[in-house]
Amino acid sequence: MRALTWHGNGDVRVDTVPDPEIINPRDAVIRVTSTAICGSDLHLYDGVIPGMKQGDILGHQFMGVVEDVGAKSTLKVGQRVVVPFTISCGRCFFCEQQQFSACDNGNPVENQDASEKLYGHAMGGAFGYSHLTGGYPGGQAEYVRVPYSDVGPIVVPDGLDDEQVLFLSDILPTGWMAAENADITPGDTVAVWGCGPVGLFCVQSAVLMGAAQVIAIDHHPHRLELAARFGAKTINFDETHVGEALMEMTGGIGPDAVIDAVGMEAHGWAPDNVLDVVKQKIGMGADRGHALRQALLAVRKGGRVSIPGVYGGMLDKWPLGAMMEKGLELRSGQTHVQRYTQDLLRRIEEGEIDTTFLISHRLSLEEAPTGYKNFRDKQNEWTKVVLRPN
Amino acid sequence: MSTEQISDDAPLRTRRDDKSGDLAFVGRSVTINRPRAELFAYWRDFQNLPMFMENVEKMEFTGSDRAVWTIKAPVGTKVEIETEITEVVEDSSISWRSTEGSQIKTEGRVSFTDAPGDRGTIVSADIGYTPPAGDLGRAVAKLFMAEPNIQARHELKRFKMLMETGEITTPINHR
Numbered sequence: 001m002r003a004l005t006w007h008g009n010g011d012v013r014v015d016t017v018p019d020p021e022i023i024n025p026r027d028a029v030i031r032v033t034s035t036a037i038c039g040s041d042l043h044l045y046d047g048v049i050p051g052m053k054q055g056d057i058l059g060h061q062f063m064g065v066v067e068d069v070g071a072k073s074t075l076k077v078g079q080r081v082v083v084p085f086t087i088s089c090g091r092c093f094f095c096e097q098q099q100f101s102a103c104d105n106g107n108p109v110e111n112q113d114a115s116e117k118l119y120g121h122a123m124g125g126a127f128g129y130s131h132l133t134g135g136y137p138g139g140q141a142e143y144v145r146v147p148y149s150d151v152g153p154i155v156v157p158d159g160l161d162d163e164q165v166l167f168l169s170d171i172l173p174t175g176w177m178a179a180e181n182a183d184i185t186p187g188d189t190v191a192v193w194g195c196g197p198v199g200l201f202c203v204q205s206a207v208l209m210g211a212a213q214v215i216a217i218d219h220h221p222h223r224l225e226l227a228a229r230f231g232a233k234t235i236n237f238d239e240t241h242v243g244e245a246l247m248e249m250t251g252g253i254g255p256d257a258v259i260d261a262v263g264m265e266a267h268g269w270a271p272d273n274v275l276d277v278v279k280q281k282i283g284m285g286a287d288r289g290h291a292l293r294q295a296l297l298a299v300r301k302g303g304r305v306s307i308p309g310v311y312g313g314m315l316d317k318w319p320l321g322a323m324m325e326k327g328l329e330l331r332s333g334q335t336h337v338q339r340y341t342q343d344l345l346r347r348i349e350e351g352e353i354d355t356t357f358l359i360s361h362r363l364s365l366e367e368a369p370t371g372y373k374n375f376r377d378k379q380n381e382w383t384k385v386v387l388r389p390n
Numbered sequence: 391m392s393t394e395q396i397s398d399d400a401p402l403r404t405r406r407d408d409k410s411g412d413l414a415f416v417g418r419s420v421t422i423n424r425p426r427a428e429l430f431a432y433w434r435d436f437q438n439l440p441m442f443m444e445n446v447e448k449m450e451f452t453g454s455d456r457a458v459w460t461i462k463a464p465v466g467t468k469v470e471i472e473t474e475i476t477e478v479v480e481d482s483s484i485s486w487r488s489t490e491g492s493q494i495k496t497e498g499r500v501s502f503t504d505a506p507g508d509r510g511t512i513v514s515a516d517i518g519y520t521p522p523a524g525d526l527g528r529a530v531a532k533l534f535m536a537e538p539n540i541q542a543r544h545e546l547k548r549f550k551m552l553m554e555t556g557e558i559t560t561p562i563n564h565r
Contacts, residue, residue, distance in 0.1 A: 020563040025556065072556065089555040093423055093509055105555050109547045113540070125559065135561040145563050148555070 003141035028149035062139025090151035175201020263309025
């Protein structure tokens with residue numbers, strides 16, 4: 001089959017690789033019909049996530065048609081399914097608590113050692129990402145093997161297009177969980193850093209959860225426009241002092257909740273970020289956290305901080321004093337996708353949530369390397385890339 | 391197993407000095423979301439052990455409670471150990487030690503206790519061993535990922551996967 005493979009910084013290629021087979025009883029093999037490039041794939045493309053190997057097949061947002069099933073799969077050949085990016089067994093303590101991304105069993109044993117050392121506990125498994133999360137071949141390919149297919153994939157009702165449901169695999173539940181983590185009550189002001197796909201779903205979710213005012217922060221005019229479509233007010237950080245603006249737009253109180261949908265590759269020329277860029281390049285620091293620092297200073301006293309943005313390692317100049325003295329609550333984590341898929345599918349079916357607005361480009365699998373390049377370098381226009389492998 | 395006085399409640403395997411006599415102690419605990427009796431019964435049937443002990447190349451009974459284990463060691467070498475069961479406490483623990491004249495001196499115990507909060511069973515392994523060629527050998531073995539501590543951790547996690555999910559997960563896409 002053909003698959004998008006990682007070869008190094010800024011180097012992804014479409015290669016011919018062997019087709020996947022059923023290995024374990026609960027496996028299924030999916031013929032991929034749609035798969036998206038994620039902002040977190042750009043962290044791999046930029047080489048800022050450790051644990052990548054040449055030839056790794058990328059892709060963790062995908063859907064398709066069931067091609068083959070193992071003896072214990074509950075799927076049937078021919079069903080259309082969306083597959084969560086988190087590989088979760090459904091049987092361990094964490095899965096039973098619906099903390100699916102913390103699954104004890106989804107990450108192969110040998111691959112648990114690195115994150116156990118780095119984070120104190122082994123991470124769960126995920127498709128098409130670093131070997132820290134299992135090194136599983138991903139979905140930017142013609143076919144993909146899906147472990148625990150009796151737990152993760154959701155069957156898509158007839159009448160819904162791929163583009164309406166594809167993002168149930170990751171970014172829609174991620175935006176939704178981030179808004180849930182912000183603990184929004186009616187009347188709140190919620191500020192969202194980053195108007196990429198996750199940030200835009202945060203905006204949409206926060207509005208649905210009753211926020212009186214959502215303020216979206218970015219520097220790409222088109223991305224800010226997309227946020228405004230859902231009723232968000234906007235701040236362009238190239239033109240405006242973000243902290244001052246947030247105070248003035250909230251009557252001197254500050255946002256009740258802040259959401260960092262930027263993560264480890266914050267942009268801009270603020271002094272702390274320039275230093276972070278240098279540290280990241282020479283391997284002294286893993287993360288660039290300018291957006292998060294700004295959010296911690298902007299949020300009101302006793303406010304909530306939600307972090308869906310991806311971080312991988314150590315960050316310094318963390319405003320711990322602001323956290324303690326203002327009494328902030330902080331929640332984060334990889335998305336517990338399986339917890340949200342059924343509810344969000346219903347909201348899509350009922351027309352409450354629109355997922356198609358952010359797709360700017362539809363490419364064949366062969367064109368995927370171009371998709372990566374432009375999604376990184378032309379962020380204003382390239383807001384989301386969907387690949388069609390079959 | 392050591393009976394030395396220690397000043398806290400932590401398991402011997404977590405002590406800064408993990409040696410007891412001429413044995414170094416390693417091990418690990420995992421919590422498995424299954425009933426204690428089921429886990430004990432699976433482990434007690436030693437024929438099952440190679441299912442999750444990938445370093446065990448072969449196991450042959452030499453008596454009702456004696457067996458010879460061929461274990462993969464660093465740099466492509468192999469080690470043979472003959473063990474005898476020294477104590478079995480039904481649904482609770484299994485202890486073993488190497489027999490006289492075995493290539494490596496070892497002793498160990500796997501214990502099964504109910505986890506608090508209805509979380510299943512805590513399975514703990516304590517393994518005492520003489521590091522191959524002393525401390526240097528231990529460092530070399532660690533380098534090649536075949537140190538007993540790493541093996542024990544991996545094997546217990548595989549046991550957990552098998553018991554909780556019925557399979558051992560892998561990123562490999564081909565047989």
